Amino acid sequence: EVHLxxxxxGLVQPGGSLRLSCAASGFTFTSYWMTWVRQAPGKGxxxxxxxxxxxxxxxxxxxxxxxxxxxRDNAKNSLDLxxxxxxxxDTAVYFCVxxxxxxxxxxxxxLVTVSS
Amino acid sequence: EIVLTQSPATLSLSPGERATxxxxxxxxxxxxxxxxxxxxxQAPRLLIYDASNRATGTPARFSGSGSGTDFTLxxxxxxPEDFAVYYCQQRxxxxxxxxxGTKLEIK
Numbered sequence: 001e002v003h004l005x006x007x008x009x010g011l012v013q014p015g016g017s018l019r020l021s022c023a024a025s026g027f028t029f030t031s032y033w034m035t036w037v038r039q040a041p042g043k044g045x046x047x048x049x050x051x052x053x054x055x056x057x058x059x060x061x062x063x064x065x066x067x068x069x070x071x072r073d074n075a076k077n078s079l080d081l082x083x084x085x086x087x088x089x090d091t092a093v094y095f096c097v098x099x100x101x102x103x104x105x106x107x108x109x110x111l112v113t114v115s116s
Numbered sequence: 117e118i119v120l121t122q123s124p125a126t127l128s129l130s131p132g133e134r135a136t137x138x139x140x141x142x143x144x145x146x147x148x149x150x151x152x153x154x155x156x157x158q159a160p161r162l163l164i165y166d167a168s169n170r171a172t173g174t175p176a177r178f179s180g181s182g183s184g185t186d187f188t189l190x191x192x193x194x195x196p197e198d199f200a201v202y203y204c205q206q207r208x209x210x211x212x213x214x215x216x217g218t219k220l221e222i223k
Contacts, residue, residue, distance in 0.1 A: 008189070022204055035212075043218075044203065044215075044216050044217045045152070045154075045160065045203050045205075045214040046214065047205075047211055047212040047213065047214065050210075050212070052205055057211075059210040059211065060211070060216035061211050063118075066212060095160075100207075100212075101148070101150075101165075101207035102148075102150035102162060102165040102166070102205065102207055103162075104161070104165075104171065105159075105161070105162070106159035106161070107159065108159055109159060
């Protein structure tokens with residue numbers, strides 16, 4: 001069974017940084033794209049970033065380009081999202097998701113709150 | 117960026133009724149459209165991929181249709197557990213995009 005467990009969420013001030021991690025198990029991690037999707041409180045889903053199996057291709061939502069970096073460690077079956085220069089509008093639950101096309105399944109999410 | 121527009125925003129129906137949800141794309145996505153279901157406090161779950169293929173575990177009462185720019189998710193006879201928010205999502209191009217969601221509520 002696939003398990004995706006996010007960690008690293010929390011409260012951070014505007015302009016600050018935070019690093020999310022996702023521990024993956026139950027599937028061959030090196031065979032799949034991985035994706036981060038976020039959901040602001042009471043709002044819809046917003047795709048954030050995806051990374052290819054070997055890390056050679058990465059794609060980002062325009063509003064996070066230059067601020068967020070997606071990466072993966074295939075030896076540790078882990079996915080990361082480094083978030084810098086955080087803004088209030090980045091406040092959301094961030095989901096780690098297996099796949100890059102119609103990704104599934106999803107982790108339970110990590111809450112990131114950007115506030116002073 | 118491909119914009120996906122879902123309608124209606126809210127759909128009020130009773131258990132046993134048929135539900136029809138729509139998703140329209142700003143440009144062709146071929147058949148590369150998925151549907152997700154999200155219940156309160158839960159992560160989304162993939163229901164349909166590539167317009168009409170049920171994901172593992174999706175009940176047969178759920179069906180998807182369409183291609184190009186117009187897509188439909190149909191629930192043939194609503195079960196109590198089907199009341200939730202539904203999102204469409206395209207995988208034709210980057211950035212991947214989601215529709216704004218349709219809330220299916222009990223009438």
